[in-house]
Amino acid sequence: MNIAASRARQLMIPLAVGFLALSLSACSSMGTEPVRDETGQITEANDSADVFAVTVGDCTNDDSTTSGEVATVATVPCAEPHDNEAYSVGTLPDGDYPGDDAVATAADEMCFAGFETFVGLDYDSSRLDYYPLTPTEGSWGAGDQEVICFVYDSTGAQLTGTAKGLAE
Numbered sequence: 001m002n003i004a005a006s007r008a009r010q011l012m013i014p015l016a017v018g019f020l021a022l023s024l025s026a027c028s029s030m031g032t033e034p035v036r037d038e039t040g041q042i043t044e045a046n047d048s049a050d051v052f053a054v055t056v057g058d059c060t061n062d063d064s065t066t067s068g069e070v071a072t073v074a075t076v077p078c079a080e081p082h083d084n085e086a087y088s089v090g091t092l093p094d095g096d097y098p099g100d101d102a103v104a105t106a107a108d109e110m111c112f113a114g115f116e117t118f119v120g121l122d123y124d125s126s127r128l129d130y131y132p133l134t135p136t137e138g139s140w141g142a143g144d145q146e147v148i149c150f151v152y153d154s155t156g157a158q159l160t161g162t163a164k165g166l167a168e
Contacts, residue, residue, distance in 0.1 A: 031072035034058065042075050049075040051133065054148055057162065058086045069136055081158040087130070088114035088149035097140040107132035111149035119151060120167035127168050129154040 031050030034042045059082040061074040111130045116122045135144040151163045
């Protein structure tokens with residue numbers, strides 16, 4: 001059995017829960033653009049940033065009231081304590097919606113593949129974990145095929161600063 005197949009089985013339940021709880025919404029966004037400096041870094045907290053404005057290196061905080069489709073996220077400067085950091089953004093292939101399981105599997109593969117490069121340590125050795133925000137069938141029909149991969153501390157502690165190259 002290869003690592004990817006083992007990981008897929010190991011993550012099947014948490015990934016399904018994460019997929020259902022955290023899916024992108026392509027509905028008309030009610031979010032605002034994050035305030036950024038000339039280098040593109042977020043400089044001010046924003047409790048309702050447009051999820052489609054999130055880029056690699058953006059830091060966010062969890063919203064315990066969020067479930068279902070996500071249109072906004074709480075962004076913060078990475079220098080402040082935060083729950084997550086976007087480390088990879090990718091697009092799933094064009095075509096008809098492939099189904100929830102196929103989207104979840106493709107998102108997991110995408111996030112797993114970019115984890116070590118961003119964190120600087122392989123997934124199995126790291127205390128960090130990841131989760132994907134994925135398109136739903138409804139948002140796919142509106143043109144959303146984006147997956148955003150977020151890294152977080154699996155111990156529940158907040159991160160301060162970037163996780164890029166953290167190697168923990």
